[in-house]
Amino acid sequence: MSAYKEKVNFSFNDVRLEAKEGQTVAAALYENDYKKLGTTRKYQRPRGLFCATGRCYSCLLTVNDQNNVLSCMTLVEEGMSVKSNQS
Amino acid sequence: MDTDLLIIGGGPAGLHAANTVGQYGIRTVIVEESNALGGLLRQQVHYINDLPREFKAQTGQNLSEYFIGNLSDQCTVLLNHIFTGVYKDGRLGIANQETVIPIRAKRVLIATGAAEETMIFPGWTLPGVISVGAGQILHHREGVLPGKKAVILGSSEPALSLSMDLFDKGSDVAIVDGGSEISCGNQQLLDEIVTKNIPIYFEAFNLEALGTDEVEKLVFQQSSGNEKKLETDVVCIGGEYSPILESFEILDCKFTYAEKLGGWLPQYDHTLKTSVNHVFAAGNCAGITSMSGILLTAEIASLNVVHELMNEQIQEQVESLWEELINIEDSSFLPSFHSRKDIIAEAYT
Amino acid sequence: MTNDYDIIIIGSGVIGASIAYYLSKRPRQNILVIDKGFPLTGTSGATQAWVFAHNKTPGSYGKLSMLSAQLYPSLQAEIGDIEYKRTGGIVPFFDEDDWVKAEHLVKEQSKAGLDVQVLNRTQTLEKEPKLSAKIKGSTYSPIDGNVNPFLLVEKYVRAFQRNDVDVSFYNAVTAIDHSDEQVTVTTEKGIFSGEKIVFAGGPWTEHLGNMLDVQVPVNLVRGQILVTEPLQPIITHTLGGMRQMDNGVVLIGNSSEKHIGLDRRTTLDVIQHTAKMGIDFVPELKKAHILRSFAGTRLVPYDGLPILGTMPCMKNVYIAAMHSGVTLSPLVGKVMSELIFDGEASIDIDGYDIRRFNKIKP
Ligand SMILES: Cc1cc2nc3c(=O)[nH]c(=O)nc-3n(C[C@H](O)[C@H](O)[C@H](O)COP(=O)(O)OP(=O)(O)OC[C@H]3O[C@@H](n4cnc5c(N)ncnc54)[C@H](O)[C@@H]3O)c2cc1C
Ligand SMILES: Cc1cc2nc3c(=O)[nH]c(=O)nc-3n(C[C@H](O)[C@H](O)[C@H](O)COP(=O)(O)OP(=O)(O)OC[C@H]3O[C@@H](n4cnc5c(N)ncnc54)[C@H](O)[C@@H]3O)c2cc1C
Ligand code: FES
Numbered sequence: 165m166s167a168y169k170e171k172v173n174f175s176f177n178d179v180r181l182e183a184k185e186g187q188t189v190a191a192a193l194y195e196n197d198y199k200k201l202g203t204t205r206k207y208q209r210p211r212g213l214f215c216a217t218g219r220c221y222s223c224l225l226t227v228n229d230q231n232n233v234l235s236c237m238t239l240v241e242e243g244m245s246v247k248s249n250q251s
Numbered sequence: 252m253d254t255d256l257l258i259i260g261g262g263p264a265g266l267h268a269a270n271t272v273g274q275y276g277i278r279t280v281i282v283e284e285s286n287a288l289g290g291l292l293r294q295q296v297h298y299i300n301d302l303p304r305e306f307k308a309q310t311g312q313n314l315s316e317y318f319i320g321n322l323s324d325q326c327t328v329l330l331n332h333i334f335t336g337v338y339k340d341g342r343l344g345i346a347n348q349e350t351v352i353p354i355r356a357k358r359v360l361i362a363t364g365a366a367e368e369t370m371i372f373p374g375w376t377l378p379g380v381i382s383v384g385a386g387q388i389l390h391h392r393e394g395v396l397p398g399k400k401a402v403i404l405g406s407s408e409p410a411l412s413l414s415m416d417l418f419d420k421g422s423d424v425a426i427v428d429g430g431s432e433i434s435c436g437n438q439q440l441l442d443e444i445v446t447k448n449i450p451i452y453f454e455a456f457n458l459e460a461l462g463t464d465e466v467e468k469l470v471f472q473q474s475s476g477n478e479k480k481l482e483t484d485v486v487c488i489g490g491e492y493s494p495i496l497e498s499f500e501i502l503d504c505k506f507t508y509a510e511k512l513g514g515w516l517p518q519y520d521h522t523l524k525t526s527v528n529h530v531f532a533a534g535n536c537a538g539i540t541s542m543s544g545i546l547l548t549a550e551i552a553s554l555n556v557v558h559e560l561m562n563e564q565i566q567e568q569v570e571s572l573w574e575e576l577i578n579i580e581d582s583s584f585l586p587s588f589h590s591r592k593d594i595i596a597e598a599y600t
Numbered sequence: 601m602t603n604d605y606d607i608i609i610i611g612s613g614v615i616g617a618s619i620a621y622y623l624s625k626r627p628r629q630n631i632l633v634i635d636k637g638f639p640l641t642g643t644s645g646a647t648q649a650w651v652f653a654h655n656k657t658p659g660s661y662g663k664l665s666m667l668s669a670q671l672y673p674s675l676q677a678e679i680g681d682i683e684y685k686r687t688g689g690i691v692p693f694f695d696e697d698d699w700v701k702a703e704h705l706v707k708e709q710s711k712a713g714l715d716v717q718v719l720n721r722t723q724t725l726e727k728e729p730k731l732s733a734k735i736k737g738s739t740y741s742p743i744d745g746n747v748n749p750f751l752l753v754e755k756y757v758r759a760f761q762r763n764d765v766d767v768s769f770y771n772a773v774t775a776i777d778h779s780d781e782q783v784t785v786t787t788e789k790g791i792f793s794g795e796k797i798v799f800a801g802g803p804w805t806e807h808l809g810n811m812l813d814v815q816v817p818v819n820l821v822r823g824q825i826l827v828t829e830p831l832q833p834i835i836t837h838t839l840g841g842m843r844q845m846d847n848g849v850v851l852i853g854n855s856s857e858k859h860i861g862l863d864r865r866t867t868l869d870v871i872q873h874t875a876k877m878g879i880d881f882v883p884e885l886k887k888a889h890i891l892r893s894f895a896g897t898r899l900v901p902y903d904g905l906p907i908l909g910t911m912p913c914m915k916n917v918y919i920a921a922m923h924s925g926v927t928l929s930p931l932v933g934k935v936m937s938e939l940i941f942d943g944e945a946s947i948d949i950d951g952y953d954i955r956r957f958n959k960i961k962p
Pocket of ligand 1: 224749750892894
């Protein structure tokens with residue numbers, strides 16, 4: 165089914181990537197082989213998508229300059245700038 | 252904003268309830284925290300056989316589309332909105348990223364579903380360790396293959412079903428379970444797993460996920476004393492489900508402990524009404540797990556809303572729905588059926 | 601566990617726990633701490649936890665708060681890290697008329713030896729640059745700070761358990777029988793007797809008093825608090841209205857609602873009002889996500905001052921009930937242990953005896 169979808173351009177930590185229209189940010193990054201989305205602030209441990217339903221807060225990212233966005237609940241948009249959370 | 256019925260949660264329970272009351276011209280608002288309606292149905296590509304009489308067997312995605320197509324024009328859908336609190340005068344606060352909308356509702360139906368629990372072991376927080384539900388979402392909704400060397404933890408039906416799907420896409424799959432036998436009751440699925448030679452490791456303990464920035468190996472002990480090490484790029488944890496209860500808490504509903512239905516649950520009576528007079532419950536969040544049970548409870552609750560708001564006679568319909576529910580659960584969900592009777596009995600005393 | 605104790609403490613919030621801790625440092629005695637929940641289920645688990653002296657009623661009470669704040673560094677050295685920080689406290693004001701009040705406060709507090717200063721806008725913004733430019737000025741004291749209440753109570757409990765104090769948690773006291781020699785405490789899990797007992801029941805103190813037919817003259821006042829997401833350091837002082845924790849979350853709240861009883865729900869009315877207050881103080885908070893809100897029940901004696909001492913006509917039943925219990929906990933633990941063990945406190949606390957209310961009308 166994915167083959168018919170439009171492509172959307174976005175960036176992660178300033179790297180330009182492609183996603184399919186209708187994908188969430190977390191899934192698009194997963195598909196682009198970015199499993200690690202950020203690190204925890206106290207112990208600097210890697211974190212990535214876990215529940216995909218907006219309940220575990222493991223996938224927080226900075227999206228268009230807004231901190232702590234649930235990337236598994238946010239759809240990718242053309243030109244979106246996505247970054248690991250500043251910690 | 253004013254409405255007759257506010258439905259919290261746009262999964263199968265919430266949607267079916269909206270459609271049921273819609274037939275009577277009742278105004279509804281559905282509040283859904285994600286960006287689409289359908290809830291768990293959105294990643295259900297398999298045929299659901301276990302549906303109430305009024306539906307033919309179909310995939311979850313189809314069923315979801317059917318429900319959405321049938322919503323009446325009396326129904327307002329608020330996507331990306333969350334129920335966050337109540338005002339002193341009883342209005343409910345529905346929040347989006349910008350603002351909080353106060354809504355006065357004559358009745359409230361909570362249909363918030365259930366969340367997966369995890370298993371805790373060293374390394375479970377590594378990227379690439381995800382829940383089985385997340386695996387299904389990636390695969391069936393997002394069009395992303397979760398991994399080429401998948402380890403599935405647990406042998407519940409969703410875990411086995413995901414194992415099959417990944418295997419069919421060409422991934423290596425191994426199933427690791429702490430118990431000594433399969434917990435899934437779906438024989439057909441089991442037979443397929445056996446036919447396809449998907450390895451299952453039972454009685455695994457001391458699990459540990461290893462890797463630097465993402466998971467690379469899953470290590471565990473077997474009862475034989477051997478240590479087993481599996482190379483992997485995705486570990487899917489098949490945990491239990493627990494009802495999502497925040498909305499009941501905010502509305503001050505009473506709770507009861509029902510071990511067999513998943514722990515703490517809202518109290519409700521045979522009309523699916525909670526301890527708070529204008530608040531009803533249906534579906535997963537009420538401890539109902541079968542798809543037919545989810546839809547039937549939604550229908551029972553919404554018919555009772557119709558009765559209270561419009562004075563319609565719904566007695567016979569409700570009785571036959573209960574009968575159907577009891578018949579279904581009597582054959583395949585006996586333990587949950589008995590605990591539910593206990594909840595209802597408790598609510599009566 | 602025997603059922604006979606020298607001292608039984610009812611309540612293991614910050615007050616009961618500190619009394620138990622200071623008592624446990626004394627030579628061998630049998631002490632039991634009972635709580636109907638676990639140590640943070642009461643108000644001590646739902647608080648801002650400022651250690652704040654400078655805006656307390658000047659005189660004896662302000663001084664009491666200051667003395668308590670002074671004990672915190674040594675307490676932290678004894679029981680372990682409780683994230684106590686003497687940040688300095690700032691109470692901003694937005695109204696020209698408040699200058700007079702501020703000057704008056706400074707004068708009164710200095711009489712009791714409390715260092716409070718009035719700062720103008722520039723001086724305030726120098727200390728706390730993210731505060732709104734709309735403020736007119738503030739009062740400031742270097743003695744104020746804050747603590748992590750979860751760590752505080754946990755460390756008290758661990759310390760007194762190391763000193764052999766027994767605990768019985770998840771066990772409610774249901775009845776109390778008193779004679780001059782002995783007090784019998786009936787609980788859900790059995791009957792205990794003690795030579796002395798201590799009421800440290802927080803907002804449930806009135807209920808405990810009723811068990812002995814004594815009316816404890818207190819009101820219950822609900823407070824609601826907002827918890828933001830973890831943010832970059834944004835404020836460094838304890839502000840009258842908010843504080844930032846070590847993990848980056850900002851706790852915002854200064855509401856008080858009477859006649860609600862023990863209802864600990866939050867309401868969106870107060871939450872939205874609190875959020876607005878937060879943004880009025882620190883405009884940059886506008887961007888912050890709110891993670892959650894919670895409410896707690898303050899116990900406030902009719903005259904606002906702590907109740908410390910024995911119960912009327914009972915030499916062996918002690919009471920410690922107050923608001924701002926986090927601020928006061930080290931001092932209250934210390935003086936109550938002196939009163940109970942030595943028969944006399946090292947500072948004068950006669951003014952806090954419950955018998956003072958015989959003269960006061962609510
Ligand atoms: C004095 C005091 C009293 C308190 N009383 C209460 C109380 O009564 N009730 C109460 O509920 N809390 C209260 N709190 C807040 C307190 O922080 C929590 O109760 C608890 O201690 C935090 O535990 P946590 O494990 O969730 O950790 P935290 O580290 O606080 O975790 C917050 C979680 O949210 C996630 N998160 C981070 N950013 C975001 C974001 N932008 N959006 C969503 N999620 C995010 C984090 O990843 C993390 O998992 C109090 C705090 C203090 C200091
Ligand atoms: C919103 C808010 C903000 C606050 N901010 C501050 C602040 O910044 N600084 C400050 O100093 N103070 C503050 N306070 C006040 C402070 O939190 C309290 O004064 C303090 O926590 C009280 O401690 P306590 O031990 O007396 O009561 P609690 O912590 O309530 O403990 C009482 C204990 O007694 C137990 N108990 C009661 N009845 C029974 C029974 N029958 N049997 C067995 N056990 C029983 C309860 O379970 C409970 O654990 C605030 C309060 C609120 C609500
Ligand atoms: S992955 Fe759990 S909230 Fe996004």
